[in-house]
Amino acid sequence: MDKVNGFLFAGINCGIKQTKKDLGLVYIKDGATFAGATTRNLFASPTIRHTKEILKNKNNVYSVLVNSGNANALTGAKGYNDINDILASLGSITKQPPHSAVMLSTGIIGKRLPVDTIKKGIPILMNELDASCNHFATAICTTDTKEKVFSKKITINNKTVSVLGIAKGSGMIQPNLATMLAFIFTDACIDQQLLQSVIIDAANNSFNRITVDSDSSTNDSFLLFASNKGVTIDKSSIEVFKEAVEEIALKLAKEIIIDGEGATKFVELTINSAKNDEEARAIFYAIANSPLVKTALFGENPNFGRILCSAGKIKSSIIPEKVVLKIGEHILYRDGEVADYNLTKLNAYMKNKNIQICLDLNIGKTNFTGWTTDLSHDYVDINAKYT
DSSP states (O other): OOOTTTTTTEOOSSSSSSSSOOOEEEEEEEEEEEEEEEEOOTTTTTTHHHHHHHHHHTEEEEEEEEEEOOOOOOOOOHHHHHHHHHHHHHHHHHOOOOOOOOEEEESSOOOOOHHHHHHHHHHHHHHHSSSOOOOHHTTTOOOOOOOOOEEEEEEEEEEEHHHHHHHEOOSSOOSOOEHHHEEEOOOOOOHHHHHHHHHHHHTTTGGGEEEEESOOSSSSSEEEEOOOOOOOTTTHHHHHHHHHHHHHHHHHHHHHHHTTTTTTOEEEEEEEESSSSSHHHHHHHHHHHHHHHEEEEEHHOOOHHHHHHHHTTOOOOOOOGOEEETTTTTTETTTEEEEEOHHHHHHTTTTTEEEEEEEOOOOOSEEEOOOOEOOHHHHHHHHHHHH
């Protein structure tokens, strides 16, 4: 995995979980410019409030501490004070400026953090810092079955810029954002306002286009850090950098869907020729979150009536006679009625891991593509036992 100048990583088991890694640290000795997007859930974790305060101050960030196994959500003022207590302990070791560290949490909701346990893990983290992000990527996982890491190198003004993305997420996934934590690190030199514009666009084109189960979490965060160790990026050179960030973010978002809890299908759903973006998104989520559609996908059943029923249940400008529905290359509905299709070939297509569904509305110029999963027995088992 590529290393990014200015960032060191560590991940350990501190005792929140029995044996798996559960505490990660990103150490930024000289600080980094920081931008972010966070959940809009009204019951957001105190970690979100704290992160927003750091964002508002626009100060450089010198440390990012992440625990898994405990979301520190629904913990009120006590949960917020626990964050400050833990970060004060971290600051006493790093000697970094006050209010320059971010703490994020993911895991079980409704329990306070084991503050002393985490504090004891901080010196161990500091001793295990490394340019590789491997252990950090593992430490932030909950029900994930694998780490999610992508990197890319680009050239700006004849100099190399590194971009590294790390994410966790598997269930409770639907933006804004999803039960996910995502981080992108770069060695570029870029001001905070420009960095913030990049992350908002990246989120809208990636993490805000996925859903596993329609549930937006209390802890979702997508953060972008620039160590300012490399080439300066301004408005004249931002597009190449922006494309790289969006590429990494989209790969991470798709990987979250592929790793969706209990998922057996990776489904790309496209809404074409919609009246506007709002309607396109609404129709996408109406279909992608339908339990009937998702269970049919799990059963490899091409029940396209469920797709059209889901699309039609919300208020929109849809004109049924103009709609064309395709699963793969198979046209199933057009001109207001069921089309002729080869059921044997369609059933064979449904056995693929990757499924493409396209609903062409033919009423406008807006297209929207997003990604979802099926709904399996394993999803029910995982979430019935997750306490």
